[in-house]
Amino acid sequence: MFSSLRYTAMDTILCLMMNSIQWRLRNHVTTKASLEAYLDASRRLDRSQFFEVGPMEEMSLSQNAISWKSPSPSQHRENNRAHALFFPSTKKSSPQKTVIFLHALMSAGDHGYRKIAARLNAQGWNVLFPHLPFHYSRTPQGYRSGSLAVTADLVRNGETIRQTVKETRQLIHWSRAQGSEKITLLGTSYGAWVTALLLSVEPIESALLLQPIVNTGHATFRSPIALIIGQLLKRRGISEEHLVRHAHLTSPLHGRPLCDPKNIAIIGGTYDKISPPRYLQQLCTTWHGSSYHEVPQGHFGFLAMERALQLIEMP
Numbered sequence: 578m579f580s581s582l583r584y585t586a587m588d589t590i591l592c593l594m595m596n597s598i599q600w601r602l603r604n605h606v607t608t609k610a611s612l613e614a615y616l617d618a619s620r621r622l623d624r625s626q627f628f629e630v631g632p633m634e635e636m637s638l639s640q641n642a643i644s645w646k647s648p649s650p651s652q653h654r655e656n657n658r659a660h661a662l663f664f665p666s667t668k669k670s671s672p673q674k675t676v677i678f679l680h681a682l683m684s685a686g687d688h689g690y691r692k693i694a695a696r697l698n699a700q701g702w703n704v705l706f707p708h709l710p711f712h713y714s715r716t717p718q719g720y721r722s723g724s725l726a727v728t729a730d731l732v733r734n735g736e737t738i739r740q741t742v743k744e745t746r747q748l749i750h751w752s753r754a755q756g757s758e759k760i761t762l763l764g765t766s767y768g769a770w771v772t773a774l775l776l777s778v779e780p781i782e783s784a785l786l787l788q789p790i791v792n793t794g795h796a797t798f799r800s801p802i803a804l805i806i807g808q809l810l811k812r813r814g815i816s817e818e819h820l821v822r823h824a825h826l827t828s829p830l831h832g833r834p835l836c837d838p839k840n841i842a843i844i845g846g847t848y849d850k851i852s853p854p855r856y857l858q859q860l861c862t863t864w865h866g867s868s869y870h871e872v873p874q875g876h877f878g879f880l881a882m883e884r885a886l887q888l889i890e891m892p
Contacts, residue, residue, distance in 0.1 A: 584848045584875035591877050592801040592851075595683065598724050599805040606729040609814045615732045616822045627826045628778050630743040633751060643705075648747065649740035651710070651733075653717040653725070659744040660714050661707040662687070664694040670701030672758035676889065677705045677748060679741075679768030683723035684712060693886065700890055703757065707748055709768065710740045726767070729809040731797075731819070738827055741771045746779050759783075763885060766790065766852065766876065770829065773860070776841070777832030783840040785885045788849055788876055791829050791856040793820050800851045802876075830863055838866030842888050844881045845869065851876040 607615075619627070635658075636645040643661045650657040676697055678690055687706065694704040708714050711725040726737050745762075752760055762784040764772030769789030776784055790796045794817035798807040810816075824831045834841060841864060845857040854871060861869045870888075872880040 581848055581873075584846070584873075584878055587877050588801070588848070588850065588875035592804075595802055596805045598683075598721060599728060599803070599809075602724060602728050603805065603809055605725070605733075606809045606813060607731045607733075607815070612731055612815060612819060615735065616819065619735070619823055619826060622826065624774075624778050624826055624832060627739060628742045628746065628774070630746045633747050643748075643751070645747070647710075647740060648743045649736065651736070651740065653711070655717045656710050656715045656725075658715070659707065659747070661705050661748055664691075664698055664704040664706070666698040666701050666703050668699065668701045673703070673756045674701065674759035674761070675703040675705060675752045675757040676761045676763055677707070677745065677752070679707070679745065679762065679764035679771050680709060680712070681765045682727055682767035683721065684709075685722040687713070693882070696886065697889070702761075702889075703752075705748060705752065707745060709771070710737050710744070727803075727806075729806045731810070731815070735823060735827065738771065738774070742774050742778070745771065745775055749775075749779055749781065761785070761889060763787070763889065764789065765882065773829035774827065774832065776834035776836060778835070780835040782836060784834075784836070784842075785888060786841070786843045787881045787885055788844065788846055788852040789829060789857070789860070790852060791860050793824070793828055795853075795856065796851065802851050829860055834864055834867075838864045839868075841867040842885070843867055843869050844884050845871045846874040846876060846878065846881060847871055848873070848875040 630648050633645040641663050645659050647657050647659045690706050697704050712723045716722045727734055760781045762772045765787040769786040772786050773789050797803055798817055843857050845854040861867050872884050874880045
């Protein structure tokens with residue numbers, strides 16, 4: 578009972594904060610006409626076309642960071658160079674292995690990720706931590722980290738997901754070129770949604786998805802994190818049916834992983850109302866063979882990450 582109340586309170590506070598930010602961005606709303614034009618154009622694409630990517634361009638490499646030109650530039654200059662922190666392990670491993678972290682929406686601090694990177698470095702893992710579009714170093718002036726990645730501008734949301742998947746594909750290819758024979762994706766929430774989409778277009782060895790966004794209709798219209806977004810869209814005559822028309826490209830339930838599903842672990846939170854366990858279990862059923870693990874937390878908490886690290890460190 579105490580855990581339920583504690584995590585429900587934590588989720589409530591953070592959801593209120595995120596809805597407050599969306600209220601300040603209430604002018605960032607797609608029109609029904611522009612959304613339907615975007616959906617009509619997208620209807621003719623499959624995932625291989627939508628997420629098609631070429632080699633990195635204008636790459637800059639320092640001791641602990643990689644930067645390159647984004648394959649999907651946006652209207653914001655700050656967002657048009659991809660950036661990833663690189664934490665190489667000094668411990669030799671065979672085969673060479675790399676973890677790529679895909680962080681949550683509106684993540685603003687990387688102290689915890691650096692600690693996790695050090696923990697995995699000690700196990701022989703190289704670690705890559707990309708700054709996802711509109712986050713960290715890529716935040717446009719005047720906005721909070723990640724606030725533009727998901728708003729009531731559904732067209733920009735779709736293109737941001739597209740940009741994120743394409744950049745991460747390039748990072749996977751770069752890691753392969755450096756000698757990594759084993760690549761594990763570890764995504765949380767928004768990052769886990771991206772991970773789920775990556776699995777359908779990029780063959781990797783394993784993945785851990787922490788509370789991924791699986792049902793985009795729920796996340797956009799019924800989730801406590803998107804109360805403002807849902808209201809803004811409904812006023813424009815936009816409904817969940819519009820999202821269904823893009824599901825073949827951006828819904829985890831509409832794709833199949835290219836790797837062995839037995840190498841995929843999905844972790845849910847018992848009290849999570851943003852990514853409810855029932856949707857994660859549905860994804861496990863759809864991806865027959867993947868494993869489901871549940872921890873007693875809400876959408877926000879540390880138990881899911883600790884469980885993921887236990888799984889990744891298993892021999």
